[in-house]
Amino acid sequence: MKKGRIIYHVDMNSFYASVEMAYNPKLKGKPVAIAGNPEERRGIVVTSSYEARAKGVKTTMPLWQAFQHCPELIVLKPNFDRYREASRHMFSILSEVTPIVQPVSIDEGYMDVTDYVGSQNPIKLAEELQKRVLNELDLPSSIGIAPNKFLAKMASDMKKPLGITVLRKREIKEKLWKLSIGEMYGVGQKTADKLKKLDIETIGDLALKDVMTLKNLLGINGERLHQRANGIDDRPVDPDAVNDFKSIGNSTTLPYDMTDQQEINRIFDQLSEKVADRMERKEVVSENIQIMIRYHDRKTITRSRQLREFVETKQEISQLAKQLFQQHWNEDPVRLLGVTAQQLTAKDEMFKQLDLFNYEKEAEKEELYLTVDQLKEKYGDNTFVKLKSQRQAKMSTSFQKDFLNEYKNNQNNSK
Amino acid sequence: MKILIEREPLMASIQNVMKAISSKPTIPILSGIKLEANQQEVTLTGSNSDITIESIIPSEEDGVVNIHEIVPGSVVIQAKFLPEIIRKLPENQVELSVDDDMNVLIKSGHAEFKLNGQDTEEYPQLPVLQTDNSFHLQIDLLKMLIRQTNFAVSVSETRPILTGVHLKLENEQLELVATDSHRLASRKINMTDTDGLTFNNVVIPGKSLSELNKILDDTQEPIQISVTDNQILFRTKHLYFLSRLLDGNYPETSRLIPNQSKTVVNVNSKDLIESIDRASLLAKDNRNNIVKLVTQGQNILQITSHSPEIGYVEETLETNAIEGEELKISFNAKYMIDALKAIGTDQVSINFTGAMRPFIMQPDEDDEPILQLITPVRTY
Numbered sequence: 001m002k003k004g005r006i007i008y009h010v011d012m013n014s015f016y017a018s019v020e021m022a023y024n025p026k027l028k029g030k031p032v033a034i035a036g037n038p039e040e041r042r043g044i045v046v047t048s049s050y051e052a053r054a055k056g057v058k059t060t061m062p063l064w065q066a067f068q069h070c071p072e073l074i075v076l077k078p079n080f081d082r083y084r085e086a087s088r089h090m091f092s093i094l095s096e097v098t099p100i101v102q103p104v105s106i107d108e109g110y111m112d113v114t115d116y117v118g119s120q121n122p123i124k125l126a127e128e129l130q131k132r133v134l135n136e137l138d139l140p141s142s143i144g145i146a147p148n149k150f151l152a153k154m155a156s157d158m159k160k161p162l163g164i165t166v167l168r169k170r171e172i173k174e175k176l177w178k179l180s181i182g183e184m185y186g187v188g189q190k191t192a193d194k195l196k197k198l199d200i201e202t203i204g205d206l207a208l209k210d211v212m213t214l215k216n217l218l219g220i221n222g223e224r225l226h227q228r229a230n231g232i233d234d235r236p237v238d239p240d241a242v243n244d245f246k247s248i249g250n251s252t253t254l255p256y257d258m259t260d261q262q263e264i265n266r267i268f269d270q271l272s273e274k275v276a277d278r279m280e281r282k283e284v285v286s287e288n289i290q291i292m293i294r295y296h297d298r299k300t301i302t303r304s305r306q307l308r309e310f311v312e313t314k315q316e317i318s319q320l321a322k323q324l325f326q327q328h329w330n331e332d333p334v335r336l337l338g339v340t341a342q343q344l345t346a347k348d349e350m351f352k353q354l355d356l357f358n359y360e361k362e363a364e365k366e367e368l369y370l371t372v373d374q375l376k377e378k379y380g381d382n383t384f385v386k387l388k389s390q391r392q393a394k395m396s397t398s399f400q401k402d403f404l405n406e407y408k409n410n411q412n413n414s415k
Numbered sequence: 416m417k418i419l420i421e422r423e424p425l426m427a428s429i430q431n432v433m434k435a436i437s438s439k440p441t442i443p444i445l446s447g448i449k450l451e452a453n454q455q456e457v458t459l460t461g462s463n464s465d466i467t468i469e470s471i472i473p474s475e476e477d478g479v480v481n482i483h484e485i486v487p488g489s490v491v492i493q494a495k496f497l498p499e500i501i502r503k504l505p506e507n508q509v510e511l512s513v514d515d516d517m518n519v520l521i522k523s524g525h526a527e528f529k530l531n532g533q534d535t536e537e538y539p540q541l542p543v544l545q546t547d548n549s550f551h552l553q554i555d556l557l558k559m560l561i562r563q564t565n566f567a568v569s570v571s572e573t574r575p576i577l578t579g580v581h582l583k584l585e586n587e588q589l590e591l592v593a594t595d596s597h598r599l600a601s602r603k604i605n606m607t608d609t610d611g612l613t614f615n616n617v618v619i620p621g622k623s624l625s626e627l628n629k630i631l632d633d634t635q636e637p638i639q640i641s642v643t644d645n646q647i648l649f650r651t652k653h654l655y656f657l658s659r660l661l662d663g664n665y666p667e668t669s670r671l672i673p674n675q676s677k678t679v680v681n682v683n684s685k686d687l688i689e690s691i692d693r694a695s696l697l698a699k700d701n702r703n704n705i706v707k708l709v710t711q712g713q714n715i716l717q718i719t720s721h722s723p724e725i726g727y728v729e730e731t732l733e734t735n736a737i738e739g740e741e742l743k744i745s746f747n748a749k750y751m752i753d754a755l756k757a758i759g760t761d762q763v764s765i766n767f768t769g770a771m772r773p774f775i776m777q778p779d780e781d782d783e784p785i786l787q788l789i790t791p792v793r794t795y
Contacts, residue, residue, distance in 0.1 A: 355790065
């Protein structure tokens with residue numbers, strides 16, 4: 001691992017609202033909120049412009065409450081196609097700077113520019129990047145520059161909108177440690193509450209706490225957070241990290257309400273094929289298959305089956321989906337069907353029981369595995385973390401997952 | 416045919432032969448128990464495609480009368496209801512009689528059952544085992560040999576030969592080996608009176624051995640074992656247990672057992688079982704049931720397990736001694752517990768040759784030639 005990396009964290013400012021403003025410049029300077037489809041999101045604010053935020057509108061706030069804070073609020077339904085399009089452009093601009101781009105969600109990503117900054121000043125490069133995104137897409141962004149992902153992420157949060165913040169490791173005492181613990185990336189409400197019981201109020205308090213206490217309180221995560229608070233984070237910017245999902249699902253609204261089981265089975269075949277394809281690309285297997293049935297009256301049910309073995313092929317998935325459907329269908333006309341593979345395990349994270357009669361094939365590589373192991377240990381990359389780690393995207397909708405998947409596909413196709 | 420018999424020995428015999436009766440017999444008559452009475456004894460027979468069990472009730476033994484009246488004859492009675500009928504009869508004596516039309520009458524006290532029997536002519540002739548390849552063991556020893564090896568047979572039919580226990584007699588030494596290709600159990604005992612008998616590649620189905628183990632009482636009486644090409648007969652005073660042998664060549668297993676080691680751990684078995692058991696509490700949910708073992712210094716073992724969605728457990732165990740290279744190895748906790756229980760001694764010595772290679776466990780004292788081998792898992 002190289003010393004002195006230069007990592008950017010690029011964070012789009014109130015992305016959905018900004019995209020809407022780019023489409024309709026009349027909205028600029030006005031309080032705008034994007035609220036999901038009322039039926040589906042029960043009228044909750046998904047994101048809002050800075051003008052709306054200034055009035056007290058917050059993400060996840062119910063609309064009625066948002067109107068109390070800001071009666072002139074302009075509420076828009078989300079146009080996912082627009083956001084997807086904008087995001088794709090944004091990431092393609094980032095990819096022109098360095099191929100090492102790791103999208104974290106639709107509107108943020110990490111870049112490792114260490115080997116691509118050349119003789120240029122990294123701050124200058126970031127400014128140019130920010131300007132390009134603003135000029136070409138009319139979208140504001142904030143960029144954090146730091147020697148690792150964690151600090152870059154914290155830095156991009158420090159100045160919004162259109163900020164560029166450099167956070168050097170030697171500056172963490174004055175810039176990072178004073179922040180309250182709840183603002184630390186990776187510390188949610190529950191973790192913050194636990195830490196506060198130990199009188200840890202700021203990131204600095206955490207950095208100075210002894211590791212054992214934290215490990216006892218939070219397990220491995222305690223140790224990790226302690227390192228982060230001290231500005232240590234050895235995770236590489238991994239363009240393939242798009243793979244880290246907990247489930248893979250596809251659904252489709254039917255062209256007309258269906259009751260014919262043969263037709264429905266064909267739909268399940270198609271959906272299962274898509275799911276199996278995506279699983280294959282991500283090299284994962286599943287232990288739980290779920291189906292979704294939405295009836296003509298919008299009544300929606302999901303049913304799943306816990307499996308004792310891993311499944312991965314179209315045939316396996318489709319068969320389970322059809323069985324589930326048969327068990328739970330009430331024979332009403334069906335409007336939408338979905339198939340989701342849950343409880344995913346990366347193929348390379350499964351254990352492999354060695355076989356007495358041919359273990360030697362594996363044993364030959366023992367040295368290699370040992371080295372990999374030592375490296376992992378040295379850089380704190382716990383094999384188990386991958387699946388557990390939840391992306392910290394504020395909105396982890398299936399839409400975002402699909403987007404990331406597409407990003408990945410595009411990357412693959414362009415290779 | 417007519418017998419007046421004590422209920423208890425009859426019940427015990429029925430239970431023994433029931434072990435050979437399949438709910439889906441290859442030929443219909445095998446769903447029945449065959450009863451044969453002659454002047455001295457009553458013989459019950461149950462059979463399926465793998466095993467045949469004969470249980471003999473002598474009319475009198477050690478001054479105890481089992482059968483009060485015998486009119487010789489024979490009949491096959493449906494096995495499905497017989498055990499429950501006999502168990503629930505009101506009196507301690509049972510009168511069982513058969514008329515010429517094979518109607519069976521079972522009387523005890525005021526209770527009377529009439530059952531339809533079948534002619535024994537339709538019951539297949541059991542093969543007469545002709546062999547001089549016989550040797551003797553003490554029953555309790557045989558039971559121990561079965562317990563120490565049979566758990567390791569394969570339950571999967573992918574390699575059918577591995578579903579059996581391999582028996583070999585050579586140079587006055589009897590060796591039993593079982594492996595499911597992930598772990599291996601081996602036990603040797605020295606024999607004295609084998610008259611130069613040798614055999615190899617005798618593979619007894621694991622299921623047969625576990626049934627045999629259930630039927631045999633833990634006594635020091637002898638059991639005679641006779642081997643032919645395709646069958647094995649276990650014979651005690653009142654029991655014949657005939658099993659088919661598995662076809663095919665058992666793999667050569669001696670070459671699989673490492674003869675050198677890089678790390679040797681000497682530890683108290685009970686302590687190790689308990690801490691592996693605790694560590695596997697979290698792993699049990701996870702089909703793999705994997706625990707990780709790490710040596711720390713001269714005498715500490717660290718045992719950990721991690722289930723992605725559940726949690727993490729870590730425990731350290733003080734050993735008697737750890738010699739050799741440092742080691743980290745992951746394996747199936749159940750295999751380890753099975754093996755330690757089979758060894759059954761206070762102290763056990765574990766020899767490792769690397770994280771990707773099988774390791775062996777043996778009693779610390781070398782007087783028990785038992786060896787348990789486990790192949791680790793590769794964690795990616």
